[in-house]
């Protein structure tokens with residue numbers, strides 16, 4: 127294994143705000159990312175291939191559903207721990223963090239929160255170990271930012287529902303064993319269903335030719351008269367707030383994750399700037415390079431404090447959806463800006479796969495769009511502060 131030089135920035139000593147348990151968890155995930163992700167991720171990205179074997183390893187490490195109770199095979203950790211895990215994973219690659227986000231926040235969380243005990247026992251322990259993989263189907267070809275317009279439908283047929291429609295841009299689609307799918311009933315009420323691989327009429331083609339999240343599976347979920355047993359409906363949720371509650375958890379994780387991608391880029395650029403000589407000086411000696419590095423570190427530090435605070439609020443069950451939106455929006459844009467500035471510091475070397483920066487930039491172009499676009503989160507903040515919604 128090549129020597130890992132990564133030195134995460136901690137300018138405001140945020141480490142001091144963490145417990146010993148937090149530090150142990152972070153260090154375990156950091157070591158795993160160094161050993162199992164970093165050495166293979168560039169090739170996987172170049173080859174447009176998700177390293178599927180990592181799912182089991184993540185399961186063994188307790189990465190899936192870490193804040194859910196131990197009785198379902200999860201670790202029962204707090205939300206700061208979840209955030210730290212996401213930071214370390216996204217330092218490796220946004221695609222690896224995506225797989226963990228979906229499994230945890232978009233599949234395990236709704237089954238735990240809106241499912242009955244039978245559903246929890248049936249699915250959660252196997253999702254926790256990575257024995258089965260989940261996907262989350264909200265977005266449709268004609269309904270992305272506006273999921274309320276979805277046209278995927280269920281029809282009551284007595285002992286089962288018939289599901290028809292299609293979801294698009296779905297992480298883990300073609301490798302999923304189950305999918306939590308949101309569809310409207312005959313009265314137009316949105317319900318959550320657990321669709322299982324192998325159900326007749328359910329197909330999940332993969333989407334190829336992506337320039338972003340190439341080490342992650344994206345695809346469609348297509349339903350043609352799929353018979354959904356009534357016991358596969360999540361009983362305790364109706365309406366759009368169901369999927370949106372799942373998104374709160376995922377967006378929270380992304381806000382932490384983006385900090386990891388930014389730290390990886392900054393750390394790479396700082397080291398390079400000290401080693402690369404031009405005009406007989408390290409490029410770190412030029413004021414323009416120092417400006418870039420100083421501004422990057424300032425923004426990373428602000429982002430670290432933001433997620434730490436939103437994490438403590440979430441631990442107390444006080445983090446509002448709008449606070450989470452602000453953190454997701456700020457931190458993903460921050461990471462993209464840091465990645466772009468870092469790439470400039472590396473000059474031509476910055477475009478190669480010998481460094482992680484170009485891969486992070488390409489990944490973050492998806493992260494800034496999924497889970498609510500940059501502008502949708504701005505409008506969520508706008509509505510929160512004015513009381514006037516500006517979406518419709």
Ligand code: TGC
Nearest residue numbers: 224227264271273274297365366367370371447496497498
């Ligand atoms: P609106 O009328 O505002 O709300 C409908 C109902 O939902 C409630 N609500 C929320 N509840 C919990 N958390 C939130 N964040 C909530 N936001 C709204 C609201 O109170 C209302 O409840 P009720 O009881 O009155 O019915 O809904 P709207 O149709 O106006 O839409 C609002 C908008 C635009 C903010 C929302 O639809 C939105 O967030 N759009 C963005 C869509 C999005 O984020 N899609 C993500 C798909 S999943 C994904 O990208 C996974 S990527 C994963 C990976 O690979 O990592």
Ligand code: FAD
Nearest residue numbers: 262263264265270271295296297492496497498499501517
């Ligand atoms: P649109 O909604 O068509 O938006 C296009 C542009 O219009 C954006 O700039 C947007 O900000 C702007 N816009 C839209 N409405 C407004 C408005 N009211 N005011 C101002 N501007 C507006 N979805 C899932 O359900 N599950 C998944 O697992 C999943 N994984 C994904 C993985 C990847 C790699 C990607 C790229 C997407 C994934 N998505 C997933 C879908 C993602 O959530 C959507 O792409 C996202 O919500 C935006 O929808 P859209 O792409 O249809 O864009």
